[in-house]
Amino acid sequence: MKRLPTILAALLPAACNAAPAAKAATPTAVVAFVLPSKSEVRVNVELARNEDERRRGLMYRRSLAGGSGMLFVFPESGPHQFWMHNTYIPLDMVFLDADKKVVFVEERAEPMTDTPRGPSAPTLYVVEVPGGWARSHGIEPGVTARFSGVPDGAQ
Numbered sequence: 001m002k003r004l005p006t007i008l009a010a011l012l013p014a015a016c017n018a019a020p021a022a023k024a025a026t027p028t029a030v031v032a033f034v035l036p037s038k039s040e041v042r043v044n045v046e047l048a049r050n051e052d053e054r055r056r057g058l059m060y061r062r063s064l065a066g067g068s069g070m071l072f073v074f075p076e077s078g079p080h081q082f083w084m085h086n087t088y089i090p091l092d093m094v095f096l097d098a099d100k101k102v103v104f105v106e107e108r109a110e111p112m113t114d115t116p117r118g119p120s121a122p123t124l125y126v127v128e129v130p131g132g133w134a135r136s137h138g139i140e141p142g143v144t145a146r147f148s149g150v151p152d153g154a155q
Helices: 003-017 051-056
Strands: 028-034 040-048 068-078 091-096 102-109 123-130 144-148
Touching (some): 028 068
Antiparallel strands (some): 028 040, 091 102
């Protein structure tokens, strides 16, 4: 047992000088929008599941690849509003209700503005994608979505 303090004493300076651990990557998932034709349009999304992740969203990003975005998951339905504070790229915001049905699409939200955007109808999820993506893929009110890779309790 006397060796344990010696081993800890030897390891402590190395641990103190080690580089800080990298921030964990944001979990990813897939949102599949099911069009009236029954074909699917998929988008790979980062997840924003808690208040801090939702507050930061896609702020400070300089680009967002087509077919990628962010899924905001709220703890309860309500008339969620979004702004573009510190967001450098135009985005489409796709608002979904608790049944994962599109109820509103905000197209090409103007970057770097504090104007609130969103429907007065209750929503539970919002998918942000590059500006113009929703229209070019036929995403409009009435379209439904399916999620994969979203942990239980976050859908």
